[in-house]
Amino acid sequence: MRVVVLFFGAARDLTAIRELPMEVPMHSDVSVLRSMLAEQYTGIDERLNYAVAINEVHAANSDVLKDGDVVAILPPVSGG
Numbered sequence: 001m002r003v004v005v006l007f008f009g010a011a012r013d014l015t016a017i018r019e020l021p022m023e024v025p026m027h028s029d030v031s032v033l034r035s036m037l038a039e040q041y042t043g044i045d046e047r048l049n050y051a052v053a054i055n056e057v058h059a060a061n062s063d064v065l066k067d068g069d070v071v072a073i074l075p076p077v078s079g080g
Helices: 009-015 030-040
Strands: 002-007 019-023 051-054 057-059 070-074
Touching: 002 009, 002 030, 009 070, 030 051, 030 070
Parallel strands: 002 070
Antiparallel strands: 002 019, 051 057, 051 070
């Protein structure tokens, strides 16, 4: 099945892209997607403690992806 991954902030800097269409196995959850991204982008897990949103709703690692989902990779934000 196909999902679209959007990268923001430091995740965008690390991957050098904003949007990535990805094929993931049926019934994959967020942890599977995280593993796939770690294989494709060295350092994304080690350097970023990122949150994930599916269709603009915060997601847990156990949340199952569906065909057509839009997944946002959201690194921590700092400021003051």
